[in-house]
Amino acid sequence: MNIEIITDSGACPLFRSLESQILNAIPLDTCEWRRTFQRPTKHVRLEAQAQQFNVEPLEKYKQGEWSILDHPILHIYVTECNDVDAYKATIREEIDAWLKLLTSYGVSDWMILLVETLDIRKTKNLLPRTTVLDKIRLDFGSKNDDRCISVLNPAKFEQKSTESFRCLVQRIRFLMLTSYNRNIAKYEELIRSKREKRNHDDWDFRQYFFLQEDLALIFEKLELPTEALIQYDELDAMFSQFITHTGFNEKQQWLAYFKRPLSAFHGICLSRVDKFEMRQKIRSDGVSLLEFRNYLFERQAYLLLTCNDIPEIAKRLLGFLFSTLREVEYIKLDCQEGALCCWEFVCALEVLQLCEQAMEPNEVTCFQHCAPIWNLAKDKLYELGKLCGLLPGCTPSSEQLHIVVQLSSGIGDAPPQQQFLQAMPQLRDRSPNRKPKLSAAQQLKEALGSNQAFQKLYLELAELAISTYKHVTRLRSARLVGLDLGKFYCALNEPHKAVGFFTDLLRELKAENWHTLSSQTLLELANCYRKMGDSLAYTKTCSSISCCAELETLVRTFYFDEFLKSLKTLNTTLSAQPSMENANYCVLEDHFRILDIEVLNTNPIIQDDHLLVQLKMESLYPRGIVVECIKLCYELHVTPESEAALHQDIPLKSKDCTPRLKVTLQLFHKEDGSLNCASVTSDTPKTKQPVRRTSSTKRKLSPSVQADFSNIVQVENIALQPGINLLELKGKATRVGRWQFKQVCVSMSSLEFLSEQLAMQLQPPTFEICTKPASASLHFKTLIAGIVQPINLHVAGGSFIFPSDAKISLRCSKNLRIRQALQPDDPGCANDATFESTLLVPLLQFKSFEERSFPLEVLTDMPGRKVAKHHDHHITLSCPWSRNELPIPLEFQPAMEATCRLHTCGTQKFLQVIMKGLDAQLLLHQAKVKCDVPGVRLQDLNPDPQEPIEIHKSLTVTYLYEIQVEPLKTEHELPIVKVHFVVKYATLTQPQVWRNYGCAFDLVDYSTLFKLQAQLEPNELCRLRTVCNLNLKITKVNENPYVDLMYEVLNDQNLWAVCGRSAGVVSMKDVDSHSISLDVMPLSTGFLPMPSIRLSKYTAGGKSKTDGHSKVHPFPPGQVYNSTKSMQIHVIASVSGEQ
């Protein structure tokens, strides 16, 4: 439509034939457009229309009332004059006049076209002086050489003309663009000047609108939709500005044009066949504000569509709708109620339909803008539904039906539409089989027609809004739409469909602590559950609502009463309901707040003790409530590794379990190394990345995790007042270990309020339950055999629970007896029969952790042995807490020891019994010896009567007896004589209790066989180094079988020297005595002991060679009596002369 006016005043008929050819050729190719003002170069495709030269547009142009749309862009003078003379005669003047006319109007876009019909080369004149073209150029084209052009008439020279024709078209295109450059600049100037006058009284926006729109249209034709859009956007902004800023004063008379009542409220239509229908209407008979706005938006949308920027259309829609609404409000247009909603709805749907066809499913940008539009459409439909009584549960009244009729007529019919598919190649239909969609207006009308249609459309829109929001990952918005949808379902009496939407929203709001909103959602949910008849869920929700501090007290108390009422009926209904598992769990934090947990017991807590825990809990209910049971469970404390590492160097205090800050020392040094600044820093490690996008939170609306409630403290049937309650919970500490509180459970009827795991929110105190094993032990000092010894049985109960008749049995080993300790004045005290080998110690009323000592006494027989040797015994304990017997070893020291020695005096024999006192202090009495051997008599040589003798450590008592053996009873008959020594003893503490101590001795060699006598001569005096005579006399005392005896002088080498032989053998056969003389010499002065003599049995070596050696056997000590054994010899120094 690009109007290109080529004026020909010379050869009209000729040009007619060319004209269509040229006009058709122009758009065939693009042309580079070099634009002024540094605007980007562009390749454009031009179109042209021809018309006869007319002065009128030029007149307007001159006056500044022109439109670029109507303005001739190029003036062409066409001539076919090939004769120079003819040219000179007429044409030249004509051209001149034409040019002058143009110049007078300020137009410089002209062109002279010479159509050559004569082929120059075919003429006879081979060298024409000048051609007409040369002449024309000479006359007019002095500066504008390129504006004069010739072309071969293609009608006549078909083949040769092509090149010249192409040149012509190219030139025309070029000149057109040059003209555009100039004219657009000029036109813009014009627009600017007009705009500046906008506050003048007679200024009319509509005129200005067309002025600028023409420019936009030109740009559009030149395929510059973005620039065209700029023009529209400017107009849009200007219009808004007028309305919002100056709309209130009456200066703008033109505003009245737009102040038409909105009798019709057609929406936009993006696929009009006649796009400029409205433009005509605006120009001729005026339009309403809505119509004008619609037109403007449609144009903008069209241009955006040309740019293939459909998302932008969607993006602009909401702004367009609301600014228009605002304008309607500003200029106070009357309109029917609901009219604007209809308009908005239709506009929204129109854009959505466009988007739906245009966008790729994975292209998010468009969906991003569409989502709010779906939502808008849904909301507007709802408003209309409300107005027309179409909401669920309503039936339209006659007035409302009337409104529907009025609105339907106002909506109007959709104008004839172009198929998008044909119009826009970039649009495609996703599913060709789909029924052609109803136009937006039709859909709306249908929806307003019946409740069912309305509901169907509403649900469809809401679902689309939700799914689109979800598609662009705006889940929160999707949930918000879900809230509306949920409400709608509720109204539709399909609450089960609504629940999901509400709970989704609620979950998120709760997780993010939007309390006001979550309480609102709870209200919806309660309504929903009530309709569903889900009394359990309803009860829970009522309970939650009553605890919402954000709600008004009236609401809260109402729901509180509902809660209590519903709770009562819950028991009966619950069993009938096949409810979900754990459905009766509630989130404790919604109703109560756990402020503190403190263990009241002193640390550590002993197993089986009562555990007392103080729970500080805030009740959020508006009134007091009776709770059946509050349980607090605890589990074994697991120390996290990090915490353990943190505590490593810090001694862990029992109650101090809060995590410590990591404080580190920081030193800042100056450059020279000296300290600049010292500080401590504490950086808490970042627990969570602060920036994150939560799509959906994991928090559940009802806790499904129930901790292990096998270890609990609890309190039952307690009234909780609103606000802070201090509760004391009790339990039995059954198991040993380090424990940590895990979860609180509050039970009300069948509802269980479970807290989050406590470990996560507040640091619950840990406590330790430990056990102490029961123990029994015997305590004693050194034990002495033979006397009563005290021992102590010590029983520590530990955490064992004793039956009332518990006993400990003590079983003694052989010869050991035991009894309970008796008082000294007890009659049984002195009676040894009170000792028994087993003893049962009753543990009467023995309590756990009690410790008791039982004094006991043990007595063991004194062992009848001669040597002091300790004595091992043991006592075996059987305790009620253990199945194993416990043997306890006891070691007894003997109280005293007895030894005996046999002494000889000639033929007399004496028995000495030595009592050696050991650890104990004892009294000895009535010592006796007994010998049952006939012919052996023991004569008591001790003083009589014997008084008790005290004996103690390191004190010995000796008893002496003489043994008289009848001569007949020789040793040959009785090699061993057994003698029993018996003595009574008593302790100093109990002197009246006498016990017997017996000891048996074996006597051997009790008769003397030989007597030995030695005598030194000279008798009186011995001199040093003087040989003396040692006379040795061996006498047989008792008959014996030993014949050959050997004697030896065993002298000290320093004292005596034996001169001559020192040993010899004598035979006692048939003789009673032998005298032997030996020479000895004293080697030292003083009283020297007599050299000792040893007598041995001698067996001479036999004749046989094998047994050739003699043998010597010593006599046992009792058989040889040396009567001079201890004699001393006085040796004096020798005579001086001899020395």
Added chain:
Amino acid sequence: MSTYYFVIVGHNDNPIYEREFSTANKEQRKEDQRHLSQFIAHAALDLVDEHKWKTANMQLKSIDRFNQWFVSAFITASQIRFIIVHDNKNDEGIKNFFNEMYDTYIKHSMNAFYKINTPIKSVMFEKKSDIFGRKYLLS
């Protein structure tokens, strides 16, 4: 008549300060609408999070439309989000308001007794937001 609902949202998407500014009388103000503003602000969080990575500016400007409501947002250096739901275009005023509130918020957050992400309960803060609200939003 114009209303502004201002909310500061912490790192855990939790509101830590809420305030409403309105030229309308109390009777005119519908309780229902207040919730709606809140709901809109909450729903816009997704969009704020999306936008904040697209620009280095703290001012995210008007980021969302919900029917006639605009949602404008501001994000602090520590990723605390300021959101205003409003029904009037007032870019300049909101920008100034955000800046002033940012200032106020920083001062408040420097209080050693204030823990980040917890609700702001301060008379001073309240007073300041009141002043700035009246100055930039309602005038």
